[in-house]
Amino acid sequence: MDPPIVYIEREPFLDMLIAAVDTFKRECFGYFFGSKPTKKKNTFLIKNAIAVQGTIKRANTEVRISKACHQRLVRIFSKYPGLYPAIGYFHSHPEWGSIPGSHEMSDYDIVKMSNSNSEIAIILKISSRKRERLDWVSKADGGVRGSYGDYVVDFNVYRLITENSHRISESLQIIAPSTLKDLNKANKR
DSSP: OOOOEEEEOHHHHHHHHHHHHHTTTSOOEEEEEEEOOOSSOOEEEEEEEEEOOSSEEEOSSOEEEOHHHHHHHHHHHHHOTTTOOEEEEEEEEEOBTTBOOOSSOOHHHHHHHHTSSOSEEEEEEEEEOOSSOOOOEEOTTSOEEEEETTEEEEEEEEEEEEETTEEEEEEEOEEOHHHHHHHHHHHTO
16 A cells, blocks of 8 residues: 555644744643545644743753653544544754754654554654745655745655564655745735
């Protein structure tokens, strides 16, 4: 079976971008909600996203949600699956000085995802925009990239697969055509 595609509605896409900008130079963290692939439709649909801003320990290279906060949220998500159909989490990889962030999953990200119930994870690489604005476009690896205010953001979705008895990340294709069109239109103003 082909890898699933990931359709992201406008509001969660923009909410994740705002979360990455809000904490720029530090990582952001949050959850997203929606529906998983079915036998008839091999698509993840992200309908909502929330940034977790409370009991988070932020650093330039990692973000850690407190165990108590994580447990509280997971209990709420499991108690109200109709309201919070959690399918994954997102976080950013910001630039740090002259070191650019990465749009790839780190070894720590892979371990964290392996130990969670998340089917997919989103990484937002964010860096300062030094030149002209970039159009929002699809990348060869399935992600999208473009300018957002004073920043350049790479947006990638990953799932974990097993290869030679090791868990590795696989990049999935993002579909968000109307959102990318709206962002490009706003960037031209």
